[in-house]
Amino acid sequence: MTVSQVSFGSHEPVLDVKNLTVKYIGDTRSTTAVDNVSFSIGTGEVFGLAGESGCGKSTIANSIMRLLKDPAKIAGGSISFGGKDVLAMSPEELRRFRWQDVAMVFQSAMNSLNPVLTIGEQIVDIFTTHAGYSRKESLRRAGELLELVRIDPARLKSYPHQLSGGMRQRAVIAMAVALKPSLLILDEPTTALDVVVQQEIMAQIKELQRELGFSVLFITHDMSLMVELSHRMAVMYGGRIVETATAQDVYANPRHPYTQALMGAFPPLTGPRVPLTGLPDGVKFRNIPDLTEVAPGHLVAPFGADAEAAVLEAAVLEAAVLEGAAR
Amino acid sequence: MSHSVQSSSRPAVSTQTPALEVRGLGKSFPIGGLFSRQSVRALHGVDLTIGRGEIVALVGESGSGKSTLARCVARLEKPSSGEILIDGVDVLKRDRFQASRAFRSQLQMVFQDPFGSLNPAHRVEHFLRRSLAIHRKGGSSETETQQRLEELMTTVGLQADMLNSYPHELSGGQRQRVAIARALAVEPQVILADEPTSMLDVSVRIGVLNLMRKLRDEQGISMLYITHDLASARYLADRTAVMFAGELVEEGESLDLLANPAHPYTQLLVSAVPDPARAGSYDPVRRAELRQAVMASTTCAFDGDLNQTCSAEEPVRHRVGDPENRHWVRCHRYRPQAGAGGHALATEPTDKKASA
Numbered sequence: 001m002t003v004s005q006v007s008f009g010s011h012e013p014v015l016d017v018k019n020l021t022v023k024y025i026g027d028t029r030s031t032t033a034v035d036n037v038s039f040s041i042g043t044g045e046v047f048g049l050a051g052e053s054g055c056g057k058s059t060i061a062n063s064i065m066r067l068l069k070d071p072a073k074i075a076g077g078s079i080s081f082g083g084k085d086v087l088a089m090s091p092e093e094l095r096r097f098r099w100q101d102v103a104m105v106f107q108s109a110m111n112s113l114n115p116v117l118t119i120g121e122q123i124v125d126i127f128t129t130h131a132g133y134s135r136k137e138s139l140r141r142a143g144e145l146l147e148l149v150r151i152d153p154a155r156l157k158s159y160p161h162q163l164s165g166g167m168r169q170r171a172v173i174a175m176a177v178a179l180k181p182s183l184l185i186l187d188e189p190t191t192a193l194d195v196v197v198q199q200e201i202m203a204q205i206k207e208l209q210r211e212l213g214f215s216v217l218f219i220t221h222d223m224s225l226m227v228e229l230s231h232r233m234a235v236m237y238g239g240r241i242v243e244t245a246t247a248q249d250v251y252a253n254p255r256h257p258y259t260q261a262l263m264g265a266f267p268p269l270t271g272p273r274v275p276l277t278g279l280p281d282g283v284k285f286r287n288i289p290d291l292t293e294v295a296p297g298h299l300v301a302p303f304g305a306d307a308e309a310a311v312l313e314a315a316v317l318e319a320a321v322l323e324g325a326a327r
Numbered sequence: 328m329s330h331s332v333q334s335s336s337r338p339a340v341s342t343q344t345p346a347l348e349v350r351g352l353g354k355s356f357p358i359g360g361l362f363s364r365q366s367v368r369a370l371h372g373v374d375l376t377i378g379r380g381e382i383v384a385l386v387g388e389s390g391s392g393k394s395t396l397a398r399c400v401a402r403l404e405k406p407s408s409g410e411i412l413i414d415g416v417d418v419l420k421r422d423r424f425q426a427s428r429a430f431r432s433q434l435q436m437v438f439q440d441p442f443g444s445l446n447p448a449h450r451v452e453h454f455l456r457r458s459l460a461i462h463r464k465g466g467s468s469e470t471e472t473q474q475r476l477e478e479l480m481t482t483v484g485l486q487a488d489m490l491n492s493y494p495h496e497l498s499g500g501q502r503q504r505v506a507i508a509r510a511l512a513v514e515p516q517v518i519l520a521d522e523p524t525s526m527l528d529v530s531v532r533i534g535v536l537n538l539m540r541k542l543r544d545e546q547g548i549s550m551l552y553i554t555h556d557l558a559s560a561r562y563l564a565d566r567t568a569v570m571f572a573g574e575l576v577e578e579g580e581s582l583d584l585l586a587n588p589a590h591p592y593t594q595l596l597v598s599a600v601p602d603p604a605r606a607g608s609y610d611p612v613r614r615a616e617l618r619q620a621v622m623a624s625t626t627c628a629f630d631g632d633l634n635q636t637c638s639a640e641e642p643v644r645h646r647v648g649d650p651e652n653r654h655w656v657r658c659h660r661y662r663p664q665a666g667a668g669g670h671a672l673a674t675e676p677t678d679k680k681a682s683a
Contacts, residue, residue: 052528165389194388194555199599203611221529224558227603251603265529267562269585269602276533276562 012083013040014183014215015064015102020077022059022068033059033072035239036290041183046209046216048230048247050223050262056239057219061185064217065104066094082182099130103176105169107188112172113160119146119171120156126178145174149204166197170204177208184209185217190225202229224266227251232297235259240288245298255300258285344415346549347377347400347434347517352409354392354399354573369395370573371663372642373409377517380547382539384564384581386557386596392573393553397521400551401436402426413517432462435510439522441502445494451505452490455479458512475512483508483538500531507538511546518542521553536563557600561585566653569593571621574663579647579654589628589647589656591620620659627659 022034034056041047049057062068064079066086079086081101089097106112114122120142127138143153149170160168169189176184186205190198202225209216220226226233227247234244235258243256254260264276291299354370357363369392377383387393398404400411402418402425410417413433422430438444445454455476459465465472477487483504494502503523510518520539524532540563542548554560560567561581568578569592577590588594595617627637629645637643639660647654 052530195557195599196388196595199601202601222601223529224601224603228601247603261530265533267533267558268604269558269561269597269600270604273562273582275537277537 013042014045014082015217016040016078016080017060017064018078018080020060020063020079021075022056022063023073023075025071025073032075033239034063036077037236037239037241038077039234039241039244041215041217043182044209044213044215045232046218046230048218048220048226048233049236050220050226050233051236052221052262055236057236058187061104061187061217061219064185065098065102096130099126099181100179101181102183102185103179103181104185104187105172105176105189107191113168115160118157118159119163123156123171123175123178126175130179141178145178146171148177148208149174165193166201169193169197169201173201173205173208177212177214180212181214183215183217185219187219188221191220191222198225205229222266223262235262237285238288240301241291242285242288242301242303243299244291245295249295249298253298255294255298257303343379345376346379346381346413347375347551348410348412348415349373349375349396349400350410350412352396352399352411353407354395354404355407368573370399370406373570373573373575375551375568375575375578377549377551379516379549380543381566382543382550382552382564384552384554384560384567385570386554386560386567387570388555388596391570393555393570394521395573396570397436397519397551397553401434401519402430428462432464432513433515434517434519435513435515437503437506437510437518437520437523440526441499441506442494442526444506445502447494449493450490451492451494451497452476454505454509455490455512458509462513464512464514479508479512482511482542484534498531499527500534503527503535504538507535507542511542511548515548517549517551519551519553522555523552524559525554525556532559533562539563557585557596569596572663574642575657577654577656580652583648583652583654587648587654589645589654591617591624591659593656595621623662624659629658630660 017040018038020034020037021032024031024033037056037060039047049060051057059068059072062072063074064081064086066089068074074087081097084097086097113119117125120139123142123145124135124138127133127141128135133141139156142156146153146155151167151170151174155163155167155171160171163171173189189205190201193201205216206229208214218226218230227250230247232245233247233250234241235250235256236242237258243250243254243259250259251263254263261277267276285303288301288303291301294300352370352373352375353368355366355368357366359365373396375383375385375396385393385396395404399406402411406419411419413430418426418430421427456465456472459472459475465475476490480487480490485501485504485508489497489501494505497505507518507523518539523539524535527535536559539550539552543550552560552564557567564581566578567581567584568575569584569590570576571592577584577588577593584593585597588597595614598614598617627645629635630637635643635645637658637660639658639662641658642661643658644655645658647656
């Protein structure tokens, strides 16, 4: 597949995040939400960022879009997009950068659509503001966009509440790709949706990606979904990346105990029923060191023997409880 | 047939009176204005049995009526028709107007949102103590009550000193464990768990499922586990029932049902679950066929079988495979009457149906 070849070639990465540190600064104490995180996304590559709530994955997405608000502060590092320094952009440059270069789909499509404007008006808005098309031209293109995500163009006159959840999410995706951005950020795009709809949306995104060739930063906590969709992925914990490799490597051979726990949290759909343990309550990794390469393209943060032992011990304990109960 | 260590070693399901039996349950909600006669049929003719010490999963999409069923069984909603039998007694006849305390001590619920189901103004101890006091399960003395409280906390895997914590001091997983402890305090026979893990962090979900299994194994509590996550239904439940548009379409031993789904709707659900082991298996043509078969099937896989007659009017249940798997599927040809709820498949990719 050409897409994955490109991502591992020597091409200039679309997005390059280096040593990004984001802090939430409070009156009495500050929290480091993102700690020295580096990754890059190649042209046409789907890069996944996995982790639980609170691990800092959305903060990274918001930093890339420069959407962070007080008390969040980018305390260090750099974000460069196609060679341009995102953190140094003026408001006017930012306005052009957002949507034209990088577009974002948020978790809840319900909340990212304006309830008092029709879908058509909201899409036309993008074209007139960012691309300077006439109203008529914009309306024609808006119809095309809806067709692209397989929604009847007659729906341009509908209000968001008249669409189902899946249709709303598709409309939001159509809006995100309206100006053919080179990077699309998907922040948990299907979390609120049913499995059947989720599958359709993901297939749609794949198809659009093949057609339009944009790169994707895909954020989710669903490891199965991520492995299916991404080329490369990174697992985050407590603001740090603990493991990064190709999605297949992470799936076949997770090294970090946290990655293993996260993979274990999703029961398989085939094979015998085996007891799983997930991450036991109370196991915490602290002072996660920098990544080291364990195999070509497979980087893992070294973990102390004690962290591994803690996870293992808790797993054994839980398995014992289960077994005792079954006896 | 033993599928695994777990299923073969579980306590034998009693052949006596089932713990919970639902017969022909129906529920309609009026829609439109005050004088409107229209109604949407959220549930229709649901028959479901949960044996003693059995975990049954109810799966389906949003809007398929799963939660309405749970709310009717928990008597938070008055069903329009049908019977609900606990221990063989029709509770709708016994306490006609509202659920009695006796009923509540037989059946308890665990809700989806542990953030909303625990009053933030009270300590953990308060929730458990109240359950014990109302249902008089706290023993005769304060020492006994205290002992029972600590026992409950241990059962759900929490430290006894967390009794003094407020809900905001606990993580989502811990809060859900408190909600389970509160249900357990009453010593119920049946627990209805409505998506108990969907609001929790992924890494602690398995822990809560394991806890539910442990309670079943140790205390013989029957459970109805409502979820849209097929993988977790397969992991936890002995049997799985699939609901579509307010009616059950298929039911059977979880492993068998998910390995050999017989109804097109179940097949659609199973094929939609992300599974890295079969990445890239998405086939739009096949899925469109399945959708078509769900909405308007003209053929039935069991057509021509002399032992099993097909019917478009009656929801005939065809047996699938080995009787041991208790696996049946509703005749594909069956067409529900108009007014059925559940717009689970309203988001047609072509969007023709939705705009019609």
